[in-house]
Every structure is written in C-alpha cells, then in structure tokens.
C-alpha cells in the first residue's frame with residue numbers, strides 16, 4: 001500500500017463548485033482562486049473518454065469559465081491514473097464514416113475551447129496518460145507529471161489501426177516537432193515521465209507530495225510555453241515536407257505494408273498535405289480517422305484489443321502475493337529465461353539445476369536482460385537480488401509456485417514431481433512447462449494429480465506474450481485459476497487450453513511449418529516460401545521461423561503430433577536434424593547464419609508456383625487445423641483461438657487470427673479451395689469434418 005504522502009491524487013481543498021448533473025467530474029476553487037477539476041469516471045476502474053464524460057466536461061468548462069478563475073488544473077481523482085484514452089467500445093456505434101466525423105468534430109470543438117480559455121491551464125498527470133487523454137492534456141498550457149514507474153505518456157492509436165483524432169496530430173507536432181511527434185505516433189510507444197519531459201511533452205516531473213504544488217506554481221508563475229527547436233520550422237515548410245514524408249514512409253515500410261496497415265501512411269499523408277495549415281490539418285485529421293475506423297484492419301485490431309482484455313480476466317479472481325516466491329527447476333533455454341522474467345517482474349525467484357555449469361549461462365543472460373530493460377541502477381540491483389541460484393533446491397520448501405522446465409522426458413519429469421510434491425508446501429502451485437507431454441501422464445503418479453497445471457511459455461520468453469494454461473478435466477479449477485493469476489502477475493496473457501497433443505498454438509502452427517518444408521522439398525526456393533508468408537502479413541517466414549524455434553524442437557513436436565493424428569513429418573526435417581543442422585542456434589538450418597544473422601540464400605525465383613498457391617497451401621492448412629482444434633474443444637471458442645494465434649505466433653494481426661481470416665475470405669470459398677488442393681496434393685488438405693459447423 002502506498003503511504004498518504006505517496007498517494008498520487010490531489011489533496012487540495014477548497015469551496016466546491018456545483019456542476020449540475022455531473023456524474024464523473026468534480027470541481028473546487030482553492031484559496032488562490034484556482035479551480036481544480038477532477039475526473040473519476042463512474043462505474044469504471046480507469047478513466048476513459050466516453051460521450052457522457054466529454055459532454056459533462058464541456059458543461060464544466062463553461063461553468064468554470066463563467067467564474068473567471070485564476071487558472072484551471074485538470075486532474076484525475078482515481079489513484080489508478082489520469083486517462084487511458086477514448087472509450088473504444090463506443091467506436092462500434094458509429095454508423096458510417098460521416099457520422100464518425102461529425103462526432104469527432106464535436107470533440108475538436110470542445111478541445112479547442114479548453115485550449116483557448118483566457119486563463120492558464122495545467123494538466124496534472126499520474127499513471128497512464130494515453131491517446132485521447134494525452135490529446136486533452138496537450139490542450140492545456142502546461143503539464144506536470146508524477147515521477148514514478150506507473151506514469152506513462154503516449155499516443156498508441158496506431159496499434160488500433162488509427163492515428164490520434166482529437167487534434168493530437170497537430171498539437172503533438174506543435175509541441176515536440178515533427179521528428180519526435182511522428183516517432184511517438186507512428187510507433188505508439190509509451191514514454192515515462194522523465195523521457196516525456198526531455199522531449200518537451202511535460203514541463204515538470206515531481207514526486208507525489210509536490211504534484212499539487214507544482215501544478216499551482218505553473219498557474220501562478222505562468223512560465224513561457226516550450227516550443228520545439230527552430231529547425232522544426234524548416235521541416236514543416238512546403239518544400240521540405242515531401243522529403244521528410246518520403247523518409248518517414250521508408251521507415252514505416254520496414255515494419256508495415258500500406259495494404260495491411262493503412263493508418264501510419266494516412267498520418268504521414270495528413271501532415272505532408274496539411275502540415276502548413278493548422279485549421280486544414282485539424283479538419284483533415286477528423287476525416288482521416290473517421291475513414292480509418294471503418295477499415296478491416298482497424299476493426300480487427302480493435303477486436304484483438306478487446307480479446308486481449310478478455311485474456312487478462314483469466315485468473316483475475318486468484319489471490320496473488322505482491323512478490324510471490326517462484327522456484328524454477330531447469331535453467332536451460334526456457335527455465336533460465338522464465339526465472340529471469342519472473343525476477344524482472346518482481347517475483348522472488350530461486351533457480352535450480354543439476355550443476356552450477358548449467359545455471360551460469362542463464363544468470364549471464366538474466367543480467368544482460370536486466371541491464372537492457374532496467375535503466376535505473378537500483379532497480380537493476382534489486383532484480384539481480386531477486387534471482388537466486390539454488391543448486392541445493394532450498395527454495396522449493398518456501399515456494400508459492402514451482403515451475404518445472406527440465407528436459408522433455410516423461411520419466412525425468414515424473415521423478416522430479418515425486419520429489420517436488422513431497423518437499424513443496426501443500427498449497428504451492430505445481431506447474432510444468434512441457435511442450436508436448438500430456439499433463440495427465442506427468443501427474444499420474446502424484447498423490448493428488450489434480451494439483452498439476454501446465455504453464456506453457458513460448459520461446460523467447462521475454463518477447464512472447466502468450467502463455468498457455470494447460471489442464472485436463474481432472475485438474476483442480478482453483479489450481480488453473482491460480483496459474484492464470486500467476487501469469488497475469490508477471491505481465492503475460494494466459495490462454496486456457498486442453499491437454500491435447502501439441503496443445504493449441506504449436507498444433508496449429510505445425511502443419512503450416514511442415515507445408516513450408518514440403519514446398520521447399522518440391523523445389524520452391526526458401527525465399528519464395530517465406531516471401532509469400534510475409535506478403536500475407538506474417539511477421540517472419542515459416543522456414544526462418546522453424547530455424548529460430550530450432551529444427552530439433554520442430555521435429556519433436558512434429559513426432560508427437562504425427563503420433564496422435566497419423567500424419568507424417570516431412571523427411572527433410574529428420575535429415576536436417578540428423579546432419580546437425582538445427583537452425584539458427586547451430587549456425588545452419590534451412591538458411592545459413594553468421595553471428596546469429598541470416599545469410600541471403602543462393603537460389604532465386606519462385607520455383608514456378610504462383611505466390612497465391614504458396615500462401616493458400618500454407619495458410620489453409622493452418623486454418624484447417626484451427627477448425628480441428630475448435631471441433632475438439634482444445635480451446636473454448638473461436639475468439640480465444642484467434643487471439644492465441646496472434647499473441648502466440650504473430651499471426652497477421654490485421655487479419656484478426658485464422659478463423660477471422662477464413663470468415664473474411666468466406667468459409668465456403670476457403671473450404672472449396674481446400675477440396676481443390678486436396679485433389680492436387682493429397683489428403684492432408686481434406687477439409688476437417690467440423691468445417692461447416694465451425695462457421696455456421
């Protein structure tokens with residue numbers, strides 16, 4: 001709990017100002033004649049901008065303006081933070097782009113009113129100040145922010161396939177200059193308060209006990225408004241804008257194609273065409289975002305945003321200590337990185353393995369990760385302290401959570417859990433990171449098999465957000481909830497799945513990777529296979545992905561799945577592994593690598609197969625397997641399957657996941673194409689019997 005002194009909300013007192021009918025806002029006038037207008041959105045844990053909040057805000061501004069105060073401070077009455085942005089649930093209500101534009105222009109008028117109030121205005125910020133929240137704050141003359149880890153500022157609209165729409169494109173550029181503002185808007189990245197101050201986004205950064213005083217001082221002293229450096233004026237001239245815009249487009253093109261992600265290109269065009277004319281750019285901003293709302297990309301990204309929120313609700317009811325004790329057994333690729341991640345996220349971690357030599361590389365990797373991610377030396381030292389090498393296994397007796405990540409061998413795992421079960425506290429959560437062994441087989445010899453849960457992380461642990469929570473019908477539901485709670489506690493997204501071979505994500509990915517290998521065997525060049533997947537929108541080609549995962553791992557998963565389904569594993573995979581070509585880690589796999597970097601392959605051309613055929617062979621096998629998983633209830637519904645594939649594998653986010661993709665394409669058309677491919681290439685393309693019911 002934070003002490004009174006550290007509470008981030010305002011403690012200013014004064015005479016209340018009546019705001020008739022207001023449910024979300026409160027205002028008071030202090031002894032200096034400054035009005036403090038506080039937002040506490042009713043019935044919600046976080047402040048966001050919905051129509052009602054905005055309407056009340058407009059009325060409040062008029063009431064306050066009529067009293068001609070010394071100044072106005074806008075703040076949040078929620079300890080959680082200032083404003084997380086627009087309430088995107090309301091976006092769905094727009095009937096068409098014209099209706100959306102009308103609504104947006106109303107917000108523009110309201111924010112312009114705030115911007116032109118005839119007295120000083122200050123936004124007093126703590127916690128998240130994002131999207132529309134930052135756009136509102138940018139209308140104030142000054143901003144003061146709390147110096148703590150939770151205070152973040154950003155314009156993340158681009159992550160929803162949009163760009164700022166409440167005047168933010170104009171005001172961010174005015175405040176920061178083109179380069180910094182475009183970087184902020186095109187990446188959607190969030191800044192901590194200090195960085196925001198360095199860029200010129202906030203004027204003062206202070207500890208909680210000084211926030212009110214700093215806000216008041218900005219009103220009383222009215223310092224000059226900061227402007228970006230003079231050379232920004234040059235970048236904004238009509239001669240320079242097309243050149244700068246071309247550079248920006250080239251940067252964006254490295255990450256996103258215009259046909260997949262139109263929003264960054266729309267933003268650049270907006271500035272290129274109207275950057276010299278404030279009023280025109282504001283009008284064009286509204287029209288542009290109204291159009292973007294209705295793009296399939298934005299619709300899918302918004303849907304995924306809600307689904308991500310849905311994943312966050314799993315495990316919400318689990319009670320979790322502030323700093324749980326996690327005991328990780330096995331300090332290899334996965335165990336070492338899981339331990340480091342848990343320590344980074346505040347858990348007290350003990351890491352066990354058979355000998356010191358197996359742990360040393362994990363600790364070296366962990367220290368490197370802490371150095372990269374934690375710039376504050378105290379925070380870094382604290383993370384290092386939280387990760388303790390524990391060869392004797394002393395941490396086991398005290399652990400709240402035990403995570404097993406030893407070699408993928410049933411007998412070894414069973415023997416280990418017999419020991420863990422005897423030594424750990426009865427209430428400790430027992431988890432295995434197995435990627436292919438049925439949970440029931442590992443749990444079989446435990447006195448209480450219901451206790452064991454699968455907590456399946458993906459590699460690399462620090463980048464992959466999804467963690468599968470694997471259960472059987474026998475698993476104690478409470479243990480599953482606690483496992484999901486643990487995954488949330490370390491900032492990851494839990495996805496409940498059944499303990500079927502390959503679980504969900506690997507199972508769906510396997511046919512896609514195997515088809516890529518098959519295509520390569522048939523003479524389609526590596527680069528042509530991978531290029532087709534990139535053109536579809538995957539973040540990486542399947543053959544390169546197989547190299548990154550490790551061909552030995554692919555082979556092991558392939559065998560498990562083949563054993564379960566009777567399918568075959570491509571012969572090339574076995575040959576590569578037998579030859580010691582294990583992928584990137586061994587310097588060669590499908591591609592060759594030097595110092596971890598992929599070398600350009602020798603073959604060129606497309607191997608005579610049209611790219612559309614390559615894509616369909618890859619993606620429709622994946623879709624077909626997704627249908628099979630839904631049919632077998634490996635996952636509860638299509639939405640969870642889609643979000644799992646996006647966050648577990650990077651499946652083209654703008655397409656919304658495999659099932660959303662098949663829906664968009666037309667499930668009948670997808671099915672017919674599978675039938676056609678089955679005729680040409682064999683039974684592996686036969687549409688799954690569940691195809692029709694899955695889409696009905």
Ligand code: NAI
Pocket residue numbers: 329330331332333334335352353354355358404405406407408409412416433434435436456457458459549553
């Ligand atoms: P690894 O071979 O890199 O590491 C295994 C570690 O466990 C080694 O350091 C070994 O010394 C240690 N170990 C073996 N027996 C032990 C015992 N009885 N007590 C203590 N330590 C013991 O393996 P990796 O890749 O980290 O995999 C670990 C587990 O995670 C496996 O179950 C694997 O299926 C799963 N997994 C692997 C992924 C990957 O991409 N490598 C992805 C997701 C899950």
